[in-house]
Amino acid sequence: MNSQNFQKNNQFFNFENIFQRRIKKFLFYYLTLFKAPNFLGKTINDGKNKFRSGLTFLLSENKKEGIAIAAAAELTWAGIIILDDIGDFSEIRRGSLAAWKKYGLLKASHAALLSFQIAEHILMENKLDELIDLLRKNTSETILAQIEQADFDFSIQSNKVLNNYLRKTSLGRWAIDAVINENKSLPEKEKSILRVFNQLVGVAAQIKNDLDDFKKNRGYESYLKDIQSKIINYPLSLFFEKALKNDKQYLIKKYWGRNNLNEKEVVELLEKYKAISDSEERTEILLEEALKILNLIKDKKFKKIFSNWVKSF
Amino acid sequence: MIYSIFMSENNQKNIKKAVAIIVQRGEKLLLLKESINKSYEKGKERWSFPLGKVEGNEDILNAAYRELKEETGMSGIFDFKINGLFFLNDKTQKNKYILGTSFFCKLPSFRKIKINKENKTMWFKIGKIKECKLRQNMEVLIENYEQSKFPEK
Numbered sequence: 001m002n003s004q005n006f007q008k009n010n011q012f013f014n015f016e017n018i019f020q021r022r023i024k025k026f027l028f029y030y031l032t033l034f035k036a037p038n039f040l041g042k043t044i045n046d047g048k049n050k051f052r053s054g055l056t057f058l059l060s061e062n063k064k065e066g067i068a069i070a071a072a073a074e075l076t077w078a079g080i081i082i083l084d085d086i087g088d089f090s091e092i093r094r095g096s097l098a099a100w101k102k103y104g105l106l107k108a109s110h111a112a113l114l115s116f117q118i119a120e121h122i123l124m125e126n127k128l129d130e131l132i133d134l135l136r137k138n139t140s141e142t143i144l145a146q147i148e149q150a151d152f153d154f155s156i157q158s159n160k161v162l163n164n165y166l167r168k169t170s171l172g173r174w175a176i177d178a179v180i181n182e183n184k185s186l187p188e189k190e191k192s193i194l195r196v197f198n199q200l201v202g203v204a205a206q207i208k209n210d211l212d213d214f215k216k217n218r219g220y221e222s223y224l225k226d227i228q229s230k231i232i233n234y235p236l237s238l239f240f241e242k243a244l245k246n247d248k249q250y251l252i253k254k255y256w257g258r259n260n261l262n263e264k265e266v267v268e269l270l271e272k273y274k275a276i277s278d279s280e281e282r283t284e285i286l287l288e289e290a291l292k293i294l295n296l297i298k299d300k301k302f303k304k305i306f307s308n309w310v311k312s313f
Numbered sequence: 314m315i316y317s318i319f320m321s322e323n324n325q326k327n328i329k330k331a332v333a334i335i336v337q338r339g340e341k342l343l344l345l346k347e348s349i350n351k352s353y354e355k356g357k358e359r360w361s362f363p364l365g366k367v368e369g370n371e372d373i374l375n376a377a378y379r380e381l382k383e384e385t386g387m388s389g390i391f392d393f394k395i396n397g398l399f400f401l402n403d404k405t406q407k408n409k410y411i412l413g414t415s416f417f418c419k420l421p422s423f424r425k426i427k428i429n430k431e432n433k434t435m436w437f438k439i440g441k442i443k444e445c446k447l448r449q450n451m452e453v454l455i456e457n458y459e460q461s462k463f464p465e466k
């Protein structure tokens with residue numbers, strides 16, 4: 001019997017195909033919801049047999065829970081293999097370039113951390129609290145293992161975070177660009193000046209937003225949200241760039257994805273390496289530069305609107 | 314925090330600033346040839362994007378225009394965009410840093426450009442640049458350039 005006939009006649013394989021279609025549909029929704037990079041979906045898809053998650057699904061009594069657990073398992077697996085490749089410096093995965101090699105260390109590690117985050121979200125939606133604890137423990141240990149194995153720190157990454165902010169359309173920057181472009185009376189040189197101003201303020205505003213995450217009394221949203229979501233914002237990237245290995249490990253082990261936050265301790269740890277005050281100083285430098293550039297334009301209306309905008313920060 | 318910028322007259326922090334300019338025409342980028350002064354490589358040549366320090370109280374945009382004119386002779390209005398921001402440690406002063414800004418402008422292939430013949434400049438195809446001996450840190454600028462995707466006008 002050749003393998004094709006074997007698959008055709010085998011009930012398990014037929015069932016596996018149905019499972020694969022269901023999980024694909026299920027995961028596609030969450031990957032879109034979390035704006036996951038395409039290669040994360042591809043990494044999940046590449047793990048072809050899906051034997052473990054298939055088995056989880058088959059064994060579960062409640063099929064709704066089963067698909068959630070299976071999806072979380074697939075996501076965790078994808079995140080772990082991405083981190084494994086980074087840890088081992090493996091350049092090839094299943095005959096093609098490994099994610100970190102192809103998309104860069106920062107994008108790959110973000111995708112891996114995001115996959116854990118989505119898995120956690122799925123489990124949370126299905127109230128599978130015991131599994132959430134298990135997932136947190138395992139994923140934190142995996143990250144720690146990478147650090148120990150390959151000295152996986154985020155060194156020289158703060159400029160990459162900065163440049164990601166520069167490319168990201170954030171805080172309505174696109175809208176301001178559109179206003180500048182559509183204003184026919186504004187000379188080309190003034191438009192160019194305003195676009196550069198807009199870029200600098202956009203990056204500064206994003207860092208300011210990151211800094212707000214470390215302030216408890218800002219009156220909205222929960223503080224230290226980025227740390228819990230395993231997002232490396234700019235102050236954190238500065239910390240990972242400068243901190244000693246032990247401090248990095250301590251921060252990750254104690255606070256990465258945990259709710260038992262002690263704001264004072266986190267801020268003190270970051271300030272030990274001036275990550276927060278340096279971020280504040282750099283924000284000021286960028287805004288200072290932006291205001292200097294704003295002075296180059298002659299249009300008083302734009303000058304007034306934009307300088308008031310900066311003052312409102 | 315921000316009010317300190319408006320309140321203080323002497324708000325210049327101990328920070329040095331530098332600009333680099335990536336000019337693209339068609340599918341090519343403009344590079345400058347320069348001689349190496351370091352003793353162990355003296356006489357050898359390498360390639361660099363036009364770049365330089367920001368002087369005194371000058372803003373980074375004017376510094377980009379000035380450096381481009383000084384190093385290549387190019388003048389006129391350029392649609393500059395920032396395509397890279399870097400905070401680098403200043404090796405000469407402890408706890409101080411340098412703000413490096415790389416500007417990018419894309420020129421239409423039909424735009425005529427006057428370039429000083431004294432300056433050794435050359436248009437390089439993007440793929441060929443990596444084969445050249447480049448000045449230190451130019452790789453970072455190229456990497457950043459490749460990752461930037463500016464929408465076509």
